[in-house]
């Protein structure tokens with residue numbers, strides 16, 4: 001087949017799908033990418049901030065060296081060296097209440113022998129407390145992280161939960177561990193921690209998210225002849241006989257030819273609007289595969305926010321720093337040069353605080369962690385992403401749809417919120433793009 005693939009949405013899922021299709025150039029497929037805003041990247045983007053006088057990211061993004069889909073994507077777009085992180089699988093932590101700091105160091109082998117040494121573990125934690133992560137394998141579909149991994153279930157001290165499982169779960173699932181689905185953690189533990197230290201190195205963008213993950217992809221696509229259409233907001237879809245036949249954007253309409261395919265790599269609300277009534281009415285009634293629990297036609301509709309702060313330091317630090325905090329408003333601090341960037345995931349309770357208040361608290365924590373002494377808060381930017389990810393609760397997880405839309409012969413879904421088997425993360429988004437591209441290739 002030699003038709004065109006129309007990809008709507010130039011976030012990581014849409015970009016990964018486009019890159020994968022063009023990487024398999026023997027498919028002879030043409031790719032058109034449509035994006036409603038004026039830049040690619042979606043929830044993973046960078047922009048120039050005039051107040052800070054530099055390019056900043058919309059939010060800190062932590063990745064792991066074991067993220068396979070990410071590695072494939074980076075290799076295809078020639079951006080492998082654009083991520084950075086510690087040379088080993090080491091996570092630095094700091095407790096703001098007690099001013100204690102510690103390192104979780106998984107060493108360098110398949111078996112984390114380094115944990116035998118107390119200095120490489122959470123203070124006062126026992127080795128068996130690390131094996132508790134395996135409980136997420138057997139966690140029921142409705143079991144929360146807290147019910148699975150907190151002290152009441154026995155064998156794990158409250159400190160271990162507070163200092164390891166709680167911060168990890170909050171970062172991975174962007175949902176309060178009291179309501180987040182425990183089983184959603186296992187795919188990450190399996191992909192990273194269960195495969196040894198080489199898969200557990202924390203990674204961040206060396207310069208910026210766009211520099212590492214977005215610009216090289218755009219260059220790759222342009223070089224391979226894809227057509228990119230920015231400021232193209234999809235407003236409706238024409239379907240008939242189980243096929244998408246046209247895409248209507250604000251300013252014009254694109255005909256979808258019989259051999260063409262369409263990938264929606266947009267947020268779930270947009271997909272609901274486009275195809276909500278379509279699966280039963282306009283499309284044929286052929287059933288497509290779905291997840292066991294997914295309810296046909298229903299999509300995730302609850303989100304959780306992330307707040308990110310960028311605060312300028314009085315001087316440059318030589319060393320790239322990634323540090324997790326407990327008993328603080330800050331959860332992760334990344335330091336690149338003279339900029340400290342701070343994440344607050346599952347940030348619902350803090351969304352109404354003023355930027356000044358948030359910046360003041362973050363600054364007190366940054367100063368303590370970095371040992372900067374008595375220096376006043378300088379320039380800062382607080383960014384609130386209301387819909388950072390879907391809520392990764394049992395009820396919302398059950399609504400994540402598969403890539404194939406039931407009854408639609410030429411329409412596929414991608415996005416971190418689809419049923420990837422992974423949490424809503426960069427790895428999930430890229431993997432969903434790869435799956436959609438493969439489904440298009442196999443389309444008959």
Ligand SMILES: Cc1cc2nc3c(=O)[nH]c(=O)nc-3n(C[C@H](O)[C@H](O)[C@H](O)COP(=O)(O)OP(=O)(O)OC[C@H]3O[C@@H](n4cnc5c(N)ncnc54)[C@H](O)[C@@H]3O)c2cc1C
Nearest residue numbers: 009011012013036042043059061062234415416425426429
């Ligand atoms: C602040 C923040 C911090 C995060 N931290 C991490 C982290 O540490 N690690 C991690 O792995 N993940 C993190 N994530 C999650 C990660 O950013 C997402 O999983 C990923 O970017 C999702 O990509 P996507 O392509 O699925 O969706 P999106 O990025 O949402 O892409 C969808 C695209 O579709 C476009 N669009 C929407 N409607 C239309 C329309 N009608 N027509 C055309 N285009 C349309 C949008 O503009 C957007 O570009 C974070 C997210 C945020 C917001």
